[in-house]
Amino acid sequence: MELDLILAQLFTGVALGAVFVLMSVGLSVIFGMLGIVNFAHGAFYMIGAYVGIFVLTLTGSFWIALALTPILVGVFGLFVERILVRPLYGRGPDYPLLLTFGLAYALVELVRVVFGSDGVPFDTPELLAGGFDLGDLGYYPAYRLFVIAFTVLILLVLWVVIERTRFGLIVRAGARDPRILSVLGIDVARVWLLAFGIGTGLAALAGLLAAPMRSVNPEMGVAVLVEAFVVTVIGGMGSLLGGAIAGMAVGIVVSLTSLWMPQMATMSMFALMTLVLIIRPQGLFGRDDLAR
């Protein structure tokens, strides 16, 4: 097999991984802060792609869609937390889990009713339609490079917010011990609301970015939810760095496996997860106190 083909597939894996990273960061934020395993995360991803198409059709600009979609879906996430999830706090983890599970089905059906079951085309934005000639490394689609670069940018912004701002300190402390935050005067319910909104917005962003690379249909969030869970488990719950590395690793492993053994592609990701769990049950960068 030629080297340039392998490298191209490697890049594809990284672009795919970028989408996983955004998904898993959102999942991880919501789990870390609210203790909720959010089964509606895939549905928010799918909604992101559809809202993106809607805004794109309305305005004709991919860039406006890119800016507006995470905000619109994030605001939707705020309502979901406030109206549906919040009444379930303090009743154990099963309730929000079942709620988000059901919500995912409801959202998928809703989209099916409105937009139909068939896939919707989402063209690569004109500016990024071409490719780069990488010399000996071959030819690579510009859009995928954009997805990688944009994800890196988002991760950097998230990192700065988490490590350097007041809100970030609240998030870091809240993920460890929400009770301490409340006795130090923080309205924890408001922090959770925001965390849910941000996580939802990140899922929508992932869905929009993935739309030109993967097909847009009502079920598009189902597979990616599983992939995002795998990434979150490998990276370690609550670790931004872990999520980023694990996302890339899963993207690359899936991508390379599909080059040689396409039928094993999905399995390869679970094999990687199994391997990591045997060696480090808390995930690559997870805190061991969460694994217990």
Added chain:
Amino acid sequence: MADALLELRAVHGWYGPAHVLQGIDLHVMPGEIVALVGRNGAGKTTSICAAMGLLPRSAGSIRFDGVEMIGKPVHARFAAGLGYVPEERRIVAGLTVRENLRLGMLAVRAGAAAERRAIDEVAARFPRLAERFGQQAATMSGGEQQMLAIARALLSRPKMILLDEPSEGIMPALVDEMAQLFVDLRADGMTLLLVEQNVELALEISDRAYVLDQGMIVHEGTSADFLADPEIRERYCSV
């Protein structure tokens, strides 16, 4: 008590179906150190949790600084000037000493400069902490972590601090240091409500004390009187 800073009247509290507090009446005057003593499970910790709003269900009247607190969320009680140092998990693991201190200033929303000033000011009282600002807080000893939690509670300049078992699991040398700290704080006008297993220590530094038994107050009086009456201590405080 018209001018009590904190006043609990007929306070009942529940953990699930367990009726833990069965009508607590107590008050703390401004500038006082008041101790709550009694056996394990007598309702001491639950009483200050009720004052801070940490109980799932409570009833009665809890007035702080003239304002009724029942029904108000925890962060609103903090905003009213109630500080709280919990019994366990006093510091947040994964954060440095300085970051843990900054948590105490989060709700105050001071600027970065004011925050640094306040932290430096509190650090002057806690030289042990000042040496360890960049260190992971979880790597410090239990006593140092407790000092950190107290410093953190002081940062927002509360009117009163509720302390849950501050001497628990702390080496004797630090216990004395902490007792001195409480006395110094009182001299500066701070008001403290103290839950303590270490009855001798609590009575030595406090002005008044309440003895709890089975969710009720069974004795109250000046700490000096309690110190002079070993029988009460024997009956309600021996483990």
